[in-house]
Amino acid sequence: MKEGLRKVLVIDDEASIRKLLRVSLEANGYDVVEAVNGREGLVETASQRPDLLLLDLGLPDMTGLAVLSEVRSWSQVPVIVLTVQDSDQDKISALDGGADDYVTKPFSVPELLVRMRVALRHAGQSLQEKSELISGPVRVDVPGHTVTVNGELVKLTVTEFNILKVLIKNKGKVVTHRMLLNEVWGPNSVEHTHYLRVYVGGLRKKLHVREDLPEIIATEAGVGYRLLDL
Template identity: 75%
Template sequence: MKDSLRKVLVIDDENAIRKLLRVSLEANAYHVDEASSGQEGLAMAASLRPEIILLDLGLPDKNGLLVLKEIREWSQVPVIVLTVQNSDEDKIAALDGGADDYVTKPFSVPELLVRMRVALRHSSGVVASKTELRSGPLVVDIPGHTVLVDGEMIKLTATEFNIVKVLIKYKGKVVTHRMLLNEIWGPNSVEHTHYLRVYVGAVRKKLKTREDIPDLIETEAGVGYRLLDLD
């Protein structure tokens, strides 16, 4: 691959669309990588670090908006949504979810190329993606869904991982019960603080792998939780 080529990741389950995009983009000085599912796309976005992503919303294994949400948890790479859905509600949902632009299928290749150039121009100078977040002995790999304490892999449930992920994103700051509940279980669960207390207790125990490792999660009584900033 030539150094001058811009790296683009296409996440789309339609083989014909991927083929069209590969031919068109390679003819315009892009290097193209392809993923046919949401999970594959997330893995490739983390490992390949593309400069721009073209994302279909109608993926077979995971809604494209969820893929977009997960990417935005650790990266500000430009994302252009490609979809047959054309309602204002769909466009608003994609743009509110962090998409940089929205192109409806069938699309004009020259128009798509222009929109890609604009998105790349707007992204110049953006801080590079950061897939790992750290606080002292704690390392959280967001796209990899892994947590290590002092180099030791910690086995967490999906809910426990999401709690750690939210807390470390705001390390050193109090995250309220309401915010945690909304982030993890949705807005209809914001009063269920007893569930949260049980899960946070389990997480706290799992992260303390040795006596000399400090309790990484502090409780702010009646308010929420703080993950210590040890860096």
């Protein structure tokens, strides 16, 4: 490993993708290790101890989801999956299986770099231990059960507060419909996505207290929601 650099393991069977990632990531100060299939990726994850995995879901010897499942049985290393277009179910399965984020092929390198920075930053934080959670102008006082936006108190219902708490603990990451429903309403409500549309819509309006402030909750179509890491 190059001294002081974050190590990224790329698990992808396409040589052109690996080359693109190696050149792009090394130019941005990362140390890059490659694996051409799932089994090799698991060996390299165990031996190299990378700081982050870039995992293609379409591997030749085993599925990317199987690799993710095995990694998650013994490691919490940040994982960003690489998916093809129009594969919402793969994205959902990967996120529910423990992936930190996803990018869609063909992907934008600048967008990937942002996703990587967020995943690495999130991995280094212990948000669950904090009594105050912050993202840009939004501050959530967990024990006080209060929310302010740019210093202004915003009154939320219990459900809206619980949704925001889950989103802000995972700021910058996609939270799937299933994950949110399970956290807020329990496992018997994971199919009731219409609940979320109503409550997230109301939450968006309450958080958007001034026209000059950005919308902070982004919709990941067909997948879930992402609270922007402002």
